[in-house]
Amino acid sequence: MKKALLFLLTAVVLTACANSEGAATETEKVKLVLDWTPNTNHTGLYVAQAEDYFKDQGLDVEIMLPGEAGADQLVASGQADFGISAQETLTEARIQDIPVVSIGAIIQHNTSGFASPVEKDITSPADFEGKTYGGWGAPVEKAVLDSLMKKEDADVEKVEIVNMGNSDFFTAVERDIDFAWIYYGWTGVEAELRGQELNMQYLTDYSENLDYYTPVLTTNEAMIKENPDTVEAFMAAATKGYQFAIDKPEEAADILIDAVPDLDPELVRASQKWLSPKYKDDAERWGQQELDVWNNYAEWMLENNLLEQELDAEEAFTNEFLPE
Structure with a gap:
């Protein structure tokens, strides 16, 4: 009787461990499309991938190049879950009812x-x-x-x-x-x-209205509505990746070089040293976006006949997925 009970308990424990291990390794596959060839604007994302920050959030992230379609179109159509864009192109997209939303500023000021x-x-x-x-x-x-x-x-x-x-x-x-x-x-x-x-x-140096966010991380309205937990997990990992790049530019540069061997290592290291302090700059936290910045640039575009109508800036971006 004792042996049978011991056997039963052992089986239960082993099954629980196996289930626990399976749950821990189960990840959600998502696609991230870049705006251009890999460079130091993207370092935090490659850090998040290499350091398993995405994996720790339950995500398996595929980093894609945009191709001819462009990042905004791929994100809007759902062919990519996340992307990299810029405030100027996203502003035009929103006016055309393209459902792309900025979820984080990669660099705080226009460089x-x-x-x-x-x-x-x-x-x-x-x-x-x-x-x-x-x-x-x-x-x-x-x-x-x-x-x-x-x-x-x-x-x-x-x-x-x-x-x-x-x-x-x-x-x-x-x-x-x-x-x-x-x-x-x-x-x-x-x-x-x-x-x-x-x-x-x-x-x-010439216009406050031209100090817009470029580049930015994006997703589409459907992801925000239907999969907010995924968006939150992605931004938690991305934030950790960019904070790593802010704190450790040399190590972050090496991670990007390892991930993309075709890049010039000397250029990556020098660029990373220059750019790392500018990711967060004077913002309270990395990724933060302000309504005034979106309104100012949209106003400038409207004045210069680059928009057919006013932008609903509050719908164009959100800070809700940034970690507190």
């Missing part, structure tokens, strides 16, 4: 601006006159150029605007353009490593 080699002698927006700008063909580019140039009584119509597509900035400025719109944290840092001095006109 982009117009860059040119010093020998081009472009030291202010007024110097854009008579020069050739290389862009990607979006209407917002001319509007931003015009906005900055008007402050110095300069005429955007005197700028030759060409589409340089995916051409490398350094090749393009040697070949047929004078200046381009870059993110300093990557291309600017690369210029430093190359020993090429740049003149920069940062957007935030």
Whole structure:
């Protein structure tokens, strides 16, 4: 009798352990689509993957490249659960009833601006006159150029605007353009490593309305409504990943290098050192977004005829999934 009871108890314990182990290893598969090729804007996500922060939240995250469709379209259609976008493109998407929502600011302030080699002698927006700008063909580019140039009584119509597509900035400025719109944290840092001095006109130096969130993490309205626990788990892991990158930029850079071996290790390390303090910057917590920032930029877009109607900014973003 005792032996039978002991056998029964042992079986129960083993079954419970097996069930417990199975529950612990069961994860939900989700897809995350990047906005571009991997870079230091994405470090926190690769950290969250490498350090098992996603796994600890019960998530199995596949990191995807956007392809021709683009991140916003993939997220909106549900082909990806999460994505990386920017406030300017998401604002346009919301006006077109595309159900993408920003759930966290990756970088707290806009680090982009117009860059040119010093020998081009472009030291202010007024110097854009008579020069050739290389862009990607979006209407917002001319509007931003015009906005900055008007402050110095300069005429955007005197700028030759060409589409340089995916051409490398350094090749393009040697070949047929004078200046381009870059993110300093990557291309600017690369210029430093190359020993090429740049003149920069940062957007935030000329307009408070252009200090928008770029990039941001996104999901779609259906995920928020139907799977809020998944969104919360994803943001808990992402927050931990970016906090790691803030606190340990060198280790975070090594994680990104290991995950994406094609990247230039020297550039990744230098970029990470420059960018890590800017993830959170002066915000109370990483990822925080403010309504004024969304309203200010939407107002600027409306004034520059880039929007057909006013944005309902409160529907475009949320802080509810950020850890307290």
